[in-house]
Amino acid sequence: MGKTVTEATNQNSLSIDEMEAIDIVTLMLEEDRHIQEGIQKSLTTIAEAVELIVDKWQHGARVFVAGAGTSGRIGVLDAVELGPTFSIDPHRWIAFIAGGKNAMWEPLEQHEDSASDIVQELQQLEFNENDVLIAISASGTTPYSLAALTYAKEKQASSISISCNHQTISSELSDVGIELIVGPEVIRGSTRLKAGTAQKIAINMISTATMVKLGKVYQNEMIDMQLINNKLVKRAETMLRQLTNLNEQEAKELMNETNNDVKLSIIIAKTGCDKNVAEKYLNKANNHVKKAILLFEMDQKD
Incomplete structure (x- = not known):
């Protein structure tokens, strides 16, 4: 030693x-x-x-x-x-x-x-x-x-x-x-x-x-945190608004649509795709939101 x-x-x-x-x-x-x-x-x-x-x-x-x-x-x-x-x-x-x-x-x-x-x-x-x-x-x-x-x-x-x-x-x-x-x-x-x-x-x-x-962060945001109380749900909605162009009501509705899945909500807000397509690209990108958005955009150009 x-x-x-x-x-x-x-x-x-x-x-x-x-x-x-x-x-x-x-x-x-x-x-x-x-x-x-x-x-x-x-x-x-x-x-x-x-x-x-x-x-x-x-x-x-x-x-x-x-x-x-x-x-x-x-x-x-x-x-x-x-x-x-x-x-x-x-x-x-x-x-x-x-x-x-x-x-x-x-x-x-x-x-x-x-x-x-x-x-x-x-x-x-x-x-x-x-x-x-x-x-x-x-x-x-x-x-x-x-x-x-x-x-x-x-x-x-x-x-x-x-x-x-x-x-x-x-x-x-x-x-x-x-x-x-x-x-x-x-x-x-x-x-x-x-x-x-x-x-x-x-x-x-x-x-x-x-x-x-492993894709649990987008930019420097905790997009995979557990939304186990109202405060954290509100924080996630605020995060979604800051990362996209959604207003408060739109962010709330999108979070409801995705069952409070911040990752899917970001992809939908950024690309305009529906939930099923967002899930498809997120899986394809191995749960990395930025990669999923990039893959979607590349496919749209082809």
Whole structure:
């Protein structure tokens, strides 16, 4: 294993226990600048992770995220938002944290050594070679995450790891090893700080870019969000008006016609086609609205 940056002593914070509050938070802000540097150097591998997931997803893959402690909580936090934001099946992007659901609220970090737990959880859900595993571990050596990666390798499934050290075991076990080097923490070993923030950014990038590539965003709008209350339906109608030339009444009527399907509504408003034709072109474009509109326009020219 390479150098353990996450456990190193930060020379800039040796006197943090003598500082005034303003000096502590100023130092923390200065140290956080290393987060962007670490992310910047990892953009290529983060993009590789996105492309891997998109390819596998289009062939029916599920994504499983595993982590312990802060890393596990970050994975869960990201995963639970994907359903309401992008309307994905919650059984297709699943996050596990060492110690189970209670570990989201209680300090159950002792479970990070429970290597067998994650294997059992994956087995119960019939994790297989068609799926993708994302293991999050600041050190890159957490037994819980390593067990998940090892099991993925045994099942010949695709795997991605996110860690904050050089040349980690996690990276060795992964198809895509993302190493976010952000330097020692201001409190030695407290990876809920820079490492945690960097991991949060990386998993947000991976999940968001994946959803964009899967056609769940038009321009920069969430066109696949779950319209589960009146406020969100109203937001969708406003979105439709902003993206098209429809007035308020027209937008409301079109949303009713498509049963609140924003994608179909956009295509109909942009092209003037009916619902059946819009569905045909959306399917043809693999659920990408812009591509569907372009395909329709190209066919009209022929």
